[in-house]
Amino acid sequence: MRLKGAFIAVIAFVFIVSPFAQETADNQSSGDVSTIEEYYLSQDIELRLIQDEAYSESEELKQLALRNLEKMADEGRLSDDGAAFTILQTLATETYSKEVKRNNRVVNNFPEIRRQACQLLGKIGGEKAKDILLDVVQKEKEPMVVAEAVYGLGKIGINDNEEVTNVLAFKLHQENLKTTPDNNLAFSTLLAIEKLAKTNNGISNPELVSAIGEIITRGNYIRPVKLKALSVLEEMRKAAATNK
Numbered sequence: 415m416r417l418k419g420a421f422i423a424v425i426a427f428v429f430i431v432s433p434f435a436q437e438t439a440d441n442q443s444s445g446d447v448s449t450i451e452e453y454y455l456s457q458d459i460e461l462r463l464i465q466d467e468a469y470s471e472s473e474e475l476k477q478l479a480l481r482n483l484e485k486m487a488d489e490g491r492l493s494d495d496g497a498a499f500t501i502l503q504t505l506a507t508e509t510y511s512k513e514v515k516r517n518n519r520v521v522n523n524f525p526e527i528r529r530q531a532c533q534l535l536g537k538i539g540g541e542k543a544k545d546i547l548l549d550v551v552q553k554e555k556e557p558m559v560v561a562e563a564v565y566g567l568g569k570i571g572i573n574d575n576e577e578v579t580n581v582l583a584f585k586l587h588q589e590n591l592k593t594t595p596d597n598n599l600a601f602s603t604l605l606a607i608e609k610l611a612k613t614n615n616g617i618s619n620p621e622l623v624s625a626i627g628e629i630i631t632r633g634n635y636i637r638p639v640k641l642k643a644l645s646v647l648e649e650m651r652k653a654a655a656t657n658k
Contacts, residue, residue, distance in 0.1 A: 458497075460482070461497055461498060461501075463482075464479050464482045464483060464498065464501060465479075465497070465501055467479035467482070468480075468501045468504060468505055469504070471514065471516075471521045471522055473524045473526075473527060476505060476524060476527045477527065477530075479501065479505065480505065480527065480530050480531060480534065483498060483501065483502050483505075483534060484534055484537075486498055487534060487537065487538055492538060494538070494540050494541075494542040494543060495542075499538075499542070502531055502534060502535065502538075503535075503546050505527055505528065505531035506528055506531035506532050506535055506546055506547075506550060506563075507528070507546065507549065507550060507553075507554075508522050508523075508524070508527070508528060509522060509523045509528070510553045510554060510555070511553075525556040525558060525559050528550075528554070528556070528559045529556075529558055529559045529562045530562075532547060532550055532559060532562040532563040532566050533562050533566065535547055535563075535566055536562070536563075536565060536566025536567070536568075536569040536570060537566075537569070539569070539570045539571075540570070541572065543566070543570060544567060544570050544572045544578070547563040547564075547566045547567050547570070548563075548567065548577070548578065548581055550563040551563050551564055551567070551581055551582075551585055552581060552585075557596040557598065557599045558598065558599075560585070560599055561596070561598050561599040561601075561602035561603075562602070564582065564585070564599070564602050564603045564606045565602045565605060565606050567582070567606055567610070568605060568606025568607065568608070568609035568610055569606075569609060571609060571610060571613035571614070573610050573613075573614050573617075576619050578610065579607070579610065579617055579619040579621075579622050580619065580621065580622075582603055582606065582607060582622060582625075583619060583621035583622040583624070583625045584621075584625075585599075585603065586600070586603055586622075586625035586626065586628070586629070587621075587624075587625050587628070589603075589633075590625065590628040590629060590632060590633045592634075593634065594634065595633055595634060595635060597635055597636050597638075597639050600629060600633070600635055600639050600643075601638070601639050601642060604626070604629075604639070604642045604643055604646050605642075607622065607626070607646055607650075608646055608649065611646075611649060611650060611653055615653065615657060616650065616653030616654055616656070616657050617650055617653070618650075618654055623647065623650065626643050626646060626647050626650075627643075627647065629643040630643050630644055630647075
């Protein structure tokens with residue numbers, strides 16, 4: 415009885431599938447690309463998986479998304495006009511651009527993820543990456559994320575119409591006024607200024623010079639930060655003298 419039942423099931427399956435199989439064969443012979451296999455292959459499965467990982471509420475899955483995005487960048491497959499870049503932007507700006515709450519608790523606040531996303535944006539470079547990092551510097555509240563964004567701006571090196579140096583000067587002024595300023599953020603900003611100066615044949619932004627001077631004379635920073643500020647000012651002075 416069991417064999418008879420199995421045989422009947424197989425026959426039924428053949429009759430059900432056969433019309434579909436015939437239709438698929440007809441589609442293939444007529445040049446129609448809408449077959450199941452071709453439809454499946456046309457979907458960007460990799461990107462869908464990365465998106466699901468990035469938009470989850472799990473830090474581990476977001477970390478996996480970042481590793482996959484970095485792999486795409488290393489392989490030259492992450493352009494700034496594609497969906498993958500939009501996912502990276504979301505990871506860099508989460509919490510202040512999109513806050514998710516459960517039971518009145520924020521569940522998507524992962525500063526380390528945002529920091530690493532900013533690091534990757536600095537590595538990719540370009541105008542769009544620069545704009546995102548500028549946005550992070552002005553809106554992000556976590557100092558270590560801001561420090562990474564600032565350093566990324568230095569790596570990218572774009573400073574048209576003093577856009578970047580104006581933001582850095584304002585950020586430094588804000589930090590200098592604090593009783594306990596963030597030494598890492600200040601040092602990263604000085605490194606970024608150093609890189610921008612080399613890329614743009616010097617910087618002569620007076621507000622930036624003033625903000626760096628405050629680190630030395632007024633800011634409550636550790637000695638290495640003050641020494642770095644002095645070094646950067648000296649380099650800026652030399653560059654200004656050379657360009658006269």
